[in-house]
Amino acid sequence: xxYLPLTETDREDMLARIGVSDxxxxxxxxxxxKLLKGPVDLPRAxxxxxxxxxxxxxxxxxxxxxxxxxxxxxxxxxHHVPATVDHLIQRSEFLTSYTPYQPEIAQGTLQxxxxxxxxxxxxxxxxxxxxxxxxxxxxxxxAVLMAHRVTRRRKAVLSGGLHPxxxxxxxxxxxxxxxxxxxxxxxxxxxxxxxSRIDDSVSCVVVQSPDVFGNLRDLxxxxxxxxxxxxxxxxxxxxxxxxxxxxxxxxxxxxxxxGEGQSxxxxxxxxxxxxxxxxxxSKYIRQMPGRLCGETVDxxxxxxxxxxxxxxxxxxxxxxxxxxxxxxxxxxxxxxxxHMTLLGQAGLARLAEVNHANAVxxxxxxxxxxxxxxxxxxxxxxFTVKLKKPAAEVVEVLAAKGILAGVPVSxxxxxxxxxxxxxxxxxxxxxxxxxxALVAALVEVL
Numbered sequence: 001x002x003y004l005p006l007t008e009t010d011r012e013d014m015l016a017r018i019g020v021s022d023x024x025x026x027x028x029x030x031x032x033x034k035l036l037k038g039p040v041d042l043p044r045a046x047x048x049x050x051x052x053x054x055x056x057x058x059x060x061x062x063x064x065x066x067x068x069x070x071x072x073x074x075x076x077x078x079h080h081v082p083a084t085v086d087h088l089i090q091r092s093e094f095l096t097s098y099t100p101y102q103p104e105i106a107q108g109t110l111q112x113x114x115x116x117x118x119x120x121x122x123x124x125x126x127x128x129x130x131x132x133x134x135x136x137x138x139x140x141x142x143a144v145l146m147a148h149r150v151t152r153r154r155k156a157v158l159s160g161g162l163h164p165x166x167x168x169x170x171x172x173x174x175x176x177x178x179x180x181x182x183x184x185x186x187x188x189x190x191x192x193x194x195x196s197r198i199d200d201s202v203s204c205v206v207v208q209s210p211d212v213f214g215n216l217r218d219l220x221x222x223x224x225x226x227x228x229x230x231x232x233x234x235x236x237x238x239x240x241x242x243x244x245x246x247x248x249x250x251x252x253x254x255x256x257x258x259g260e261g262q263s264x265x266x267x268x269x270x271x272x273x274x275x276x277x278x279x280x281x282s283k284y285i286r287q288m289p290g291r292l293c294g295e296t297v298d299x300x301x302x303x304x305x306x307x308x309x310x311x312x313x314x315x316x317x318x319x320x321x322x323x324x325x326x327x328x329x330x331x332x333x334x335x336x337x338x339h340m341t342l343l344g345q346a347g348l349a350r351l352a353e354v355n356h357a358n359a360v361x362x363x364x365x366x367x368x369x370x371x372x373x374x375x376x377x378x379x380x381x382x383f384t385v386k387l388k389k390p391a392a393e394v395v396e397v398l399a400a401k402g403i404l405a406g407v408p409v410s411x412x413x414x415x416x417x418x419x420x421x422x423x424x425x426x427x428x429x430x431x432x433x434x435x436x437a438l439v440a441a442l443v444e445v446l
Contacts, residue, residue, distance in 0.1 A: 125250025
C-alpha cells in the first residue's frame with residue numbers, strides 16, 4: 001500500500017467537504033511568487049547507499065565554523081560550549097522526553113524549566129519568564145501579539161535596527177491578522193527618530209540592543225515615551241551573552257523582553273534548533289504565550305514543581321489560548337540551563353568581558369586598514385564596517401582563502417543599497433592569530 005492511498009474520488013470528496021475547488025486553493029495565503037512552478041529537480045528515487053553518497057558529497061562542501069578563522073554573527077554566534085553540556089543532555093531521560101501532558105509526574109522536566117525561567121528573568125532584569133519559545137524571531141512576533149492583547153491596539157512600530165529576519169516574521173504574522181506594522185528603514189548608525197513614531201494608536205515599540213548592526217541603544221527614553229502614550233516597549237536581543245555586560249532591558253523599564261538564547265549551551269548547527277527567551281513584567285503574566293512552571297510544596301511539605309500557567313491551545317480551548325506554540329525547545333532549554341549553571345554570574349560576566357575585549361581589538365586593527373571604516377560608536381562583540389568594495393564579493397574571496405569574514409548586509413537587506421557594509425562578530429573563540437589573518441586578508445583583497 002502506498003503511503004498516501006487516496007483515489008481521485010477520495011480527493012474530490014475531501015475538497016468538496018471543506019468547500020474548495022482544488023488543492024491549490026489550500027495554499028491561497030502563500031504569495032504566488034513563493035510557490036514552485038513544478039516538482040523539485042531531484043531524482044524520483046534512489047537507493048539508501050546512493051543517497052548517503054550524494055548527501056555526503058554535498059555536506060563535504062560545507063566549511064565547519066571551528067576549522068577556519070570565523071567572524072560570522074548577525075543573530076547566530078560561535079561560542080565555546082563545555083563538553084559537559086552535550087554529555088548531560090544526551091541522557092535518555094532528557095534526550096527522548098517530550099512535552100509532559102501529565103506535567104506534575106515529570107518533576108525533573110519541571111524543575112529544569114523552573115531553573116531556566118529563573119535564569120532568564122535574572123539575565124533580562126524582568127519579573128517573570130516563560131518556559132521558552134521556538135527562537136528569537138518567533139518570540140518577537142509573539143511579543144507583538146501579546147502587546148496587542150494588553151493594549152487592545154493593533155499597531156506595532158519596529159526599529160530599523162531590528163534584525164531583518166525578526167522584522168519579516170513579525171510582518172508575516174501581522175499580515176495574517178490584519179494588524180498594522182510600521183517598519184522603519186535600516187538604521188546603521190542608531191540615529192533614527194523612533195520617538196516621533198509613537199502616538200496613542202501604537203500598541204508597542206520593538207527595539208533591539210545590541211542591534212543588528214552592533215549598536216548599543218538606550219531604551220529608557222523610548223520606554224518613557226511609549227508609556228506616556230499607553231504603549232509597551234518590547235526589547236529584543238540576538239546575543240544573550242551581551243546581558244553579562246550591558247544594562248539589562250528590565251532596568252531600562254522594558255515591558256517585554258525577548259531574544260535568542262543560542263549563544264549559551266547551543267552550538268551552531270546549520271540554522272537550528274535554537275531557543276527563544278521571553279520575559280515580561282509580572283502584571284502581564286496572563287497574556288504571556290507558552291508555558292510557565294512554578295514552585296510549590298506537596299502534601300508532605302516536600303518541595304515540588306507544577307505547571308502554573310499553560311495558555312497554549314493544546315492545553316485549553318483554542319479561543320482562550322494566547323499562542324499556538326505547540327511545544328517548547330526543551331532540549332535546547334536544558335543545554336542553556338546547564339551551560340548557564342556552569343558559568344554562574346561571575347563566569348558570564350567574565351565571558352562577556354572577553355567577548356567585548358576581543359571585538360575591540362579587532363575593530364582597532366581593522367580601523368587601520370585602508371579601505372575599511374568602522375561605523376559603530378558603541379558595540380558589544382559585533383560591529384559593522386564599510387568597505388571600498390562590495391562586501392559580498394569580499395566575503396567570497398576571503399572564504400576561498402579559508403577565512404569566514406562576516407555577514408554582508410546585502411544578504412540580510414538585499415534591496416537597501418548597503419552593499420558595501422559587512423557585519424563582523426568576534427567572540428571568545430577568536431584568537432590573535434585569527435584576527436591577524438582576517439586583517440592581512442582584507443589588506444590583500446582591498
